[in-house]
C-alpha cells in the first residue's frame with residue numbers, strides 16, 4: 302500500500318511528425334530559459350525543431366521538458382486525436398495543467414507527455430468520462446474505482462519490468478490466435494490519454510464542482526483486497542452479467558473480478574448456446590438495461606450519446622464484407638467464409654474462442670478484444686454475441702447477423718449499471734462493493 306499521493310506521466314500524443322501548441326503562462330525550458338505563448342514542433346534533418354513564440358527560443362534536443370513556473374499555468378495542444386481506432390475517433394484542441402515533456406524518437410515521431418499529480422489527473426478523468434450532471438454517488442464510485450485501477454496498474458508496471466513480447470505472427474499454418482492486450486505496452490509514460498487506459502482530456506473541459514467534490518471527498522480512498530490495491534477494471538455496459546478476469550486477460554483468478562448478475566434479481570451464468578440465445582434476444586432486468594435519455598444524458602459525455610443501443614445490439618455483414626474485414630484486420634484469407642462457430646464463452650456470454658470456418662482455412666480467435674477487433678472496422682461493442690447466418694440455396698452464406706449484449710470487456714464495474722444504481726439511491730460504497738465482491742475500502746493518504 303502506498304502512503305502518499307503519486308505523480309503520473311500521461312502520454313497525450315504519439316507518433317506525430319509535427320504538432321502545435323500554446324503555453325498559457327511561463328514555463329522553464331529544460332530547467333532554464335523562460336518561454337511562453339505559441340510553439341510549433343517539427344522535424345528538421347531528423348532532429349526536432351521546436352520554435353517558441355516567433356523564434357525567441359528554439360529547442361533541438363530529442364527530449365525537452367517544460368515545467369510550469371506557477372501552479373495555475375496551463376498549456377494547449379492542437380489536433381489531439383481521441384478515441385483512437387474506436388468508432389468515435391475525432392480530433393480536438395486540449396488544455397492541460399502540470400508539466401509537458403516532448404520526446405522525438407528516431408523514426409517514431411513526437412511523443413508529448415503530461416506530468417500531473419494523481420488526484421488532479423483523476424478530477425480530469427472523472428470529468429471526461431461522464432458529464433458534470435451525473436449523480437454524485439456515481440462520481441464518487443468512479444473516483445474510487447479509477448484511483449484503485451490506476452495505482453494497481455502502476456504497482457504492477459513497477460514489478461514487471463520485462464517489455465511485452467510481440468505477438469507471434471499469423472502464418473498460413475496458424476490454426477489458433479489467442480491474444481489479449483496488457484497495458485504495460487507504454488514504455489515512455491505511465492498511462493495514455495485514451496480509452497486504452499482512461500480517457501483524459503486534461504482541463505479541456507472545466508472540471509465541474511461535482512467532479513472536484515467527488516475527488517476531494519474520496520481523496521486517497523482505495524479498494525483493497527488481501528492488503529493490495531484492487532485492479533478495479535471497468536467498462537461501459539455489461540448487458541446483465543459481468544465476466545471473469547481470465548476470460549479477457551491472463552489465466553489468473555482474481556476473487557473480486559468474478560462474474561456477477563448486474564441486477565437486483567439473480568441471473569444464472571450463461572452455460573449453453575441455447576441459454577445465450579435466449580439471453581441475448583431478451584431484455585432481462587439489469588441495472589444497465591436502461592434507455593432512459595435523462596439518465597444517459599447525465600452519465601455519458603455528449604459524443605457517447607450517439608450510442609444508445611449498447612444493452613442489446615446487432616450488426617449485419619454480407620459474407621464478402623466479413624471476408625474483407627478478416628483480410629484487413631487479421632491478415633487472414635479464409636476463402637469463402639462458411640461459418641462462425643462459438644467454441645467457448647464466459648459466464649456473461651462473452652466469447653473466449655470463436656472458430657472461423659472458410660473454404661481455404663479454418664482459424665480460431667480469442668480472447669474478447671481480439672474477436673471484437675477482427676469482426677469490425679473498429680471494434681464490436683462486445684464479444685457477447687450470437688451469429689445468425691443467412692444462406693443461399695447452395696448453402697453458401699449470404700449474410701451474417703450478430704446479435705449482441707453489452708459494451709466493453711465486462712470485467713469489473715459496469716458504468717451504466719453504476720449510474721442507474723446511483724440514480725436509485727445506492728451510495729458509492731454500495732456500488733463498488735456490488736461490482737467488486739470481497740473488496741474493502743481503505744484511505745491511504
Ligand SMILES: [Zn+2]
Nearest residue numbers: 492493497498
Ligand atoms: Zn494506454
Ligand SMILES: [Zn+2]
Nearest residue numbers: 539589715718
Ligand atoms: Zn451492467
